[in-house]
Amino acid sequence: MKFTEMLAAAWAKNDSLLCVGLDPDPAKFPPHLKDKPDRITRFCTAIIDATADLVCAYKPQIAYFAARRAEAELEAIIHHIHEWHPDIPVILDAKRGDIGSTAEQYAIEAFERYKADAVTVNPYMGRDSVEPWLAYEDKGVILLCRTSNPGGSDFQFLKICSSAGATAEVGSGGTALYELVAEKVAKEWNTTGQCGLVVGATFPQELARVRAIVGEMPLLVPGIGAQGGDIEATVKAGRTADGKGLMINSSRAILYAGQGEDFAAAARRAAQQTREAINRYR
């Protein structure tokens, strides 16, 4: 099934725009798990099994696995989601970006090895660096646009004064780089309807601007919770007319909601509260 169809079905079935980010840091695990050899898989699958009826997607962050030689655990966790919760799409948060021949290898990593349903990709190297991802037509390709971190403004917010074909305008100040990324992805790269964009919750005005540029395209929105983004402002700025269109990510606030043996139940309560807080403004 196509990623976009899976996502739409999960939005509806679970009445949820919440994406749970899987950033497993063993130093933050509950004490009873810390020394177990299979702690990463046990921690993540417990969180997944406790929240799978509350989310529209899971987003494992590959860096947390790569830092501790846990590639096999990442494979096992994604396999667990597909096996036990086949309605929930998996977005591999990898933010890769390289020339075409190398991007082909990264696409094999994400889609054939890990069997992710979608992946995050960095647009800085331009269209031919993205094409190998798009060649997997069922898969989602979610491009960084306006990221949630403070440094996101260093380049993404710069005004572009000349660009053939750009039509996005912000007042008289020119088009910002992130708007041009949104426009290029929506109008030129997304010929197969498989693209999405990453737009941080920490910048609701710019989230609204991106929504205006891209129509119904799904937006992955990190930055609520630990990073400080406001849920009401995020939902109001980013939702589509039918109250969907968003994958609002929360990682640490859900994963580490509890520190006891009941950590998965605590994660479920945090996920429930976040889903409801989001739904209040849809």
Added chain:
Amino acid sequence: MKFTEMLAAAWAKNDSLLCVGLDPDPAKFPPHLKDKPDRITRFCTAIIDATADLVCAYKPQIAYFAARRAEAELEAIIHHIHEWHPDIPVILDAKRGDIGSTAEQYAIEAFERYKADAVTVNPYMGRDSVEPWLAYEDKGVILLCRTSNPGGSDFQFLKICSSAGATAEVGSGGTALYELVAEKVAKEWNTTGQCGLVVGATFPQELARVRAIVGEMPLLVPGIGAQGGDIEATVKAGRTADGKGLMINSSRAILYAGQGEDFAAAARRAAQQTREAINRYR
């Protein structure tokens, strides 16, 4: 030892600006190696042992390893370089880029797990996404600036019309994004002298422009060989006053120079020719 010192020593000792890219694709291996279980390690270490007196750096491309579950082979190959050719720095070509807490994990992957001496990083997410890399003060942090692929022009060549503090100018047309990246890295991010930039050989005019902006900073230059960049134009545009400052990368043209059991000797001849072609114009 600091990456920049290792690099300077290797430039001098081997009289070479050649960096050999390790992009192992088993489909292109000589027939006698294709079915061996340790084919990736055998192929790469044979190339390394045949060329270690001819190069200033090795640059393994992590995507080729990740696509085939070959992380252990990548660790073994980097260990082999450090063990047998300790004068040659290893640049892990990973082009990572993420928010600070995730970049910390990627830095652990590159510097603690793989023990690379330097890494390539994508600047799109701005300064706080780069700081965790810079915290490893002995390591090289080589930021994408003007990449060698055709799509490199999609965003990197856009003219910026407003940016606080930018002083780079190109005629009357404003500053291009890649120039602003060069300027930010040189003037703001490189406080510890550990930064470099990636500038493609396919754009020699822009390589000269970057050299003018960044002074003596080391530039990693992909794009000669299979990608079509011209060696004379590259060296003349990018060298520093003392005929150094460059890591000119060649991957496929060296790795796959021969298809027989003597593939490593063929790689050595190709590396020799490339080093000499480069040295002709230093």
